Amino acid sequence: MSGEPDVVVRRADGDDLVAVVDIGRRTWPVTFGPIAGEDYVAMGLAKWWTQEATIPAIRQGRVSVAELGGEVVGMSSVGMNDHKLWMWKLYVLPEHQGAGVGGALMRAAVHKAAADGYDELWLSYLKGNDQAAAFYRHHGFTEVEEEHGGSGLPDSIVARRPITPEDATA
Numbered sequence: 001m002s003g004e005p006d007v008v009v010r011r012a013d014g015d016d017l018v019a020v021v022d023i024g025r026r027t028w029p030v031t032f033g034p035i036a037g038e039d040y041v042a043m044g045l046a047k048w049w050t051q052e053a054t055i056p057a058i059r060q061g062r063v064s065v066a067e068l069g070g071e072v073v074g075m076s077s078v079g080m081n082d083h084k085l086w087m088w089k090l091y092v093l094p095e096h097q098g099a100g101v102g103g104a105l106m107r108a109a110v111h112k113a114a115a116d117g118y119d120e121l122w123l124s125y126l127k128g129n130d131q132a133a134a135f136y137r138h139h140g141f142t143e144v145e146e147e148h149g150g151s152g153l154p155d156s157i158v159a160r161r162p163i164t165p166e167d168a169t170a
């Protein structure tokens with residue numbers, strides 16, 4: 001069950017830029033269209049899934065990619081906000097979901113967070129994204145609070161997971 005044996009997770013570099021942006025552009029409409037609507041999808045793609053928005057994160061070493069058979073099929077990114085480590089993005093191409101790719105990206109992020117000395121990993125997901133909620137619960141996240149989107153934006157759930165020194169060796 002646990003993980004796809006052929007998944008390779010590595011830090012993204014400039015050559016991954018197009019593939020990383022493509023993952024968002026292919027994953028967002030099917031994930032968020034049904035729960036948040038087309039306008040939200042269009043806003044998110046324009047704001048967060050452009051090359052301009054992605055280049056700094058790759059340069060800062062905050063983006064990881066997952067490869068299956070040499071093809072980039074998933075990505076994650078992390079960053080700091082309010083002195084906390086956040087997983088900003090975690091996306092697997094629709095046709096590769098459920099095969100252990102997201103789990104491999106999550107385990108790699110938790111491992112690195114522990115190795116870097118963090119004691120928590122934070123994230124948020126849209127209310128109604130039940131697949132993500134179940135996945136995060138499975139990976140040890142618990143709900144902290146609900147955030148109201150306001151201005152027509154969907155509500156989201158903030159969750160966190162403790163990071164222990166053992167996570168660095170797991």
Ligand SMILES: CC(C)(COP(=O)(O)OP(=O)(O)OC[C@H]1O[C@@H](n2cnc3c(N)ncnc32)[C@H](O)[C@@H]1OP(=O)(O)O)[C@@H](O)C(=O)NCCC(=O)NCCS
Nearest residue numbers: 001002003091092097098099100101102103125132134138
């Ligand atoms: C959510 C997402 C990242 C998960 O990645 P994935 O590759 O599909 O999930 P995996 O196949 O790696 O599953 C990993 C583990 O979670 C478990 N899992 C996955 N979905 C689950 C669910 N709905 N309920 C319970 N457990 C679940 C799997 O059993 C697996 O367990 P294991 O690693 O112990 O074997 C991916 O489905 C995705 O990109 N979804 C659309 C975009 C999205 O919602 N991203 C999150 C935005 S906040």
